[in-house]
Amino acid sequence: MKTSGVSDVSRRHFISASLGASAVMLAPRRLFAGETGIVPTMIQAASQAKIEVNRLRRNIAVLEGSGGNIAVLTGKDGKLFIDAGFAVSKPRISPALDSLSAEPITRLINTHWHVDHTDGNAWFQAEGAAITAHENTKKHLSTSTRVDDWSYTFPPAPPAALPATIFYDALSLRHNDTALALQYYGPAHTDSDISVVFEEADVIHVGDTWWNGFYPFIDYSTGGGIDGMIRATKRNLTVVTDKTIIIPGHGPVGNKTGLSEYYDMLVAIRSNVSRLKKQGKSLAETIGEKPTAAHDAKWGQFLMTPAIFTKLVYAGV
């Protein structure tokens, strides 16, 4: 997806927009008027979106409406979060949190480095959250990072937004009488994706390895690929049961049946695109053959159109 004119908007500006309500009202208009592209579009959507609170099981809830889905674990040790959404959502996230419980914010885990999951890191850390993430999340946040398919270069995040604790393969935590298992996928949607399991509640956050109901974005610029997405989804299917609540990176909270359908879609489209590419067809010719057609009504109605998703698969087969 090639868009233009968005590459110089600073991550710091996004974070400064969280300083007060007036800044929140002004910043999107001032910074993004006339600009197109997925990053400003996502921020603009988040700046207006209502935050929906969805209580799941035990002391776990999910907040929807600020970029990626945010999981919250409440209890005596303070609130623990999986992902931080966009900073512009703070004025709506804070009251949503107050409606859940009175404890302070004490921990944040990032599922991967993307802005729609980490832009709120600085304000969460300022409120008292210790941030944990995969080593590559810290790496990408620490430096200027280009996402070609977003036509966007992110400047280094401020030190206050960086994870204080990093790991590579796996990490176990205990918080609010809950065992949490963090596990690296290997290259999937990016090279920084992790899953987080809430053991007793049988709830898993799978980050952006699953977009429930939509073709997923795959970030080849930072190590993602279609084969990694398929591998990650296969692993997700092996660790969940019919009773597991699955929190996707985007889209509604789901279950194993929905995840299986997503897996079948990924495998089928990969197969179609691979066959066409092996026949020597160019990207444009492959898109023209509509290799996603059988799935478009169900999966192709959001940001990732059939043509964009075909391009993302073509790049990896």
Ligand SMILES: [Zn+2]
């Ligand atoms: Zn992502």
